[in-house]
Amino acid sequence: MNAPVAPLRPEPRPGILDIAPYVPGKAGVPGAVQPVKLSANENLLGASPKAIDAFRAVADQMALYPDGRGALLRQAVVERYGLEPERIILGCGTDEVFAMLSQAFLRVGDNIVQGEFGFGAYAIAARANEAEVRYAKEKDYRLDVDALLEAVDARTRLVFVANPANPTGTVLPASEIARLHAGLPPQVILVLDGAYAEFCVDPTFDDGMDLAREAANVVVTHTFSKIHGLASLRIGWAYAPREVAEAVERIRLPFNTSIPAQAAAVAALGDLEFQARSLEHVETWRPWLLQQLSGLGLNVVPSAANFLLIGFPKSPGRRASDAEAYLAKRGLIVRGVASYGLPDHLRITIGLEAHNRAVVEALAEFMRPGSDVRT
Ligand SMILES: Cc1ncc(COP(=O)(O)O)c(C=O)c1O
Incomplete structure (x- = not known):
């Protein structure tokens, strides 16, 4: 009996199908009110x-x-x-x-x-x-x-x-x-x-x-x-x-x-004025976010860019993935970085003042001892 022959079909180069497709920062979650995208390190001031x-x-x-x-x-x-x-x-x-x-x-x-x-x-x-x-x-x-x-x-x-x-x-x-x-x-x-x-x-x-x-x-x-x-x-x-x-x-x-x-x-x-304004914005809010989020007991990595990497506890309900979902429900879309080998961290783009304050407020509630973080 002849061995079954696999049908001929187009084959990509070796290794192509082993590549994990690039996952961009999410743009929003269905049903969330006015989602704010803080997941892709874009300029929240817009363009020049x-x-x-x-x-x-x-x-x-x-x-x-x-x-x-x-x-x-x-x-x-x-x-x-x-x-x-x-x-x-x-x-x-x-x-x-x-x-x-x-x-x-x-x-x-x-x-x-x-x-x-x-x-x-x-x-x-x-x-x-x-x-x-x-x-x-x-x-x-x-x-x-x-x-x-x-x-x-x-x-x-x-x-x-x-x-x-x-x-x-x-x-x-x-x-x-x-x-x-x-x-x-x-x-x-x-x-x-x-x-x-x-x-x-x-x-x-x-x-x-x-x-x-x-x-x-x-x-x-x-x-x-x-x-x-x-x-x-x-x-x-x-x-x-x-x-x-x-x-x-x-x-x-x-x-x-x-x-x-x-x-x-x-x-x-x-447009040097726009570049200066964008830098000034980041220089204003970067240390503020670092200080506020560190004050909540989170492990914030000091950043030289327009985003911050934030480490979360490993305890159930207070993990990075829980925080990502918690923020998303409040319309704040941030970046889980498990695919970068950092499952206990989130990356958050520095936003406008209202966004930054909303992030800190939400994470303060999320981290508050005894608070029910499932909602
Ligand atoms: C380190 C780094 N390099 C390059 C890029 C890609 O930039 P571009 O939009 O020019 O492709 C990014 C975008 O997030 C980035 O984080």
Whole structure:
């Protein structure tokens, strides 16, 4: 008797179906009154008014393909940061920059190295290219340079460091980034993800741009999704060594950034008043939330970004997942981070004053001894 033959069908590349799909911050729960989304680290002040005007001004260009190289935005970035235009990569969000770097540099069986709680998009991009992900232990929710270096082996092609990090919000000083870079073999690309760099006022921090100017293996990324408030437009950029930018340019989809995104990004970059206001808002409410939530007995990780990571007790009814549900019922949508290996924590974006006060009030009630947290 012939053995049964499996029917032929389309098969994705090995490993694709093992990738856990990226779970974005929830937008709301059915039935909750006016849900407030504090789950995706967006800018609760909205977008720069100048960017909104610029977006509207190109509405009649919808029928046209964009300039694939994004010349005007490229020029705006070059002028603002003092960079060489041919070393800029524009992406459909920085997520696409990570995906393009992975596609261009990872061979089957290579690996990337990241922190144990590192941002999920790096791993998805690596696995999509049949590469492995090596996680380096963190200390006190902070990347540990020695552990990162230990994780690097002969098959490592990319090391991803978000600084400040997501979901922890912690920061590595420039001296540690320099030490990490000095310990890497020259063929390994160090990606310094500055998604939250604009919110960091720690004097020991810099975004690595000076290192990237000189080094042949450092890429610095910045996004328009956070301080500039353009998350829906999907636009970000990177400063890369010339050879890296040239390699990525060959696989970039021809029109990966849109006309409205490019126009809004140029205007946002020039709107220093909005950037200052956004930073000031975070600088006002970040310490307040830290102090208030710590006062409730919660373990708040000091943050350099526009969100806070909050540790909850392990006792039934007072766990992070209970708190997430409790807040959701009150219309406050926050981010459970169990998928990041942090089941006892929630990540909460710094909101407007009313949101922040509502979070503290709700969590005070949630943590109050004897209170019935089931409702
Ligand atoms: C650390 C980090 N890097 C990059 C991104 C993605 O940014 P973009 O919207 O530019 O794809 C995020 C978004 O949450 C992030 O947290």
